[in-house]
Amino acid sequence: NAGVTQTPKFRILKIGQSMTLQCTQDMNHNYMYWYRQDPGMGLKLIYYSVGAGITDKGEVPNGYNVSRSTTEDFPLRLELAAPSQTSVYFCASSKTSLSTDTQYFGPGTRLTVL
Amino acid sequence: GNSVTQMEGPVTLSEEAFLTINCTYTATGYPSLFWYVQYPGEGLQLLLKATKADDKGSNKGFEATYRKETTSFHLEKGSVQVSDSAVYFCALNRNDYKLSFGAGTTVTVRA
Numbered sequence: 001n002a003g004v005t006q007t008p009k010f011r012i013l014k015i016g017q018s019m020t021l022q023c024t025q026d027m028n029h030n031y032m033y034w035y036r037q038d039p040g041m042g043l044k045l046i047y048y049s050v051g052a053g054i055t056d057k058g059e060v061p062n063g064y065n066v067s068r069s070t071t072e073d074f075p076l077r078l079e080l081a082a083p084s085q086t087s088v089y090f091c092a093s094s095k096t097s098l099s100t101d102t103q104y105f106g107p108g109t110r111l112t113v114l
Numbered sequence: 115g116n117s118v119t120q121m122e123g124p125v126t127l128s129e130e131a132f133l134t135i136n137c138t139y140t141a142t143g144y145p146s147l148f149w150y151v152q153y154p155g156e157g158l159q160l161l162l163k164a165t166k167a168d169d170k171g172s173n174k175g176f177e178a179t180y181r182k183e184t185t186s187f188h189l190e191k192g193s194v195q196v197s198d199s200a201v202y203f204c205a206l207n208r209n210d211y212k213l214s215f216g217a218g219t220t221v222t223v224r225a
Contacts, residue, residue, distance in 0.1 A: 041217055099208060
């Protein structure tokens with residue numbers, strides 16, 4: 001199993017551009033998450049999904065959109081990139097909704113908005 | 115709401131030194147507690163976890179005990195190696211599968 005994969009690894013955007021961060025998992029997990037990691041800060045939840053067709057906002061959803069058309073894929077869309085969105089983005093998945101369950105993380109996408 | 119407070123870094127140690135990273139939490143109910151580790155250039159991976167009071171999680175020589183009376187989950191290792199250099203995150207999951215993370219502690223181990 002590849003686990004959770006993310007593309008691209010790095011990206012530089014200009015202000016106002018848009019892009020999609022891709023996330024795929026091959027563990028048949030229902031639950032998927034997008035986090036951002038800013039320097040010196042813990043991870044903040046952007047959006048999450050409890051299954052195909054169902055998504056919901058996390059702590060910091062402004063400026064982002066998501067969709068979940070399949071169990072495997074959970075792309076994150078930035079419509080109008082802003083410097084405040086410069087961050088490292090992590091996708092994660094878990095099998096259940098139990099608080100005891102482990103989340104599995106992808107390697108991250110480092111995004112710079114100039 | 116839920117929150118996690120971690121010891122601020124960075125922490126620099128010599129090989130074979132003892133490592134402690136403090137973590138305290140605020141949450142209602144009985145959260146599960148986790149330590150995740152992020153090695154340079156990689157994503158986060160689970161190091162250990164504890165799901166109820168007085169549980170001890172352990173892995174790769176690291177240990178942490180869930181102390182409800184002090185709302186703490188401190189990470190310890192008796193003898194660190196250079197390969198333990200990483201960023202360590204304490205996290206909690208209350209009952210809604212959404213993790214709340216601490217700010218992370220950067221640990222550097224020198225040979």
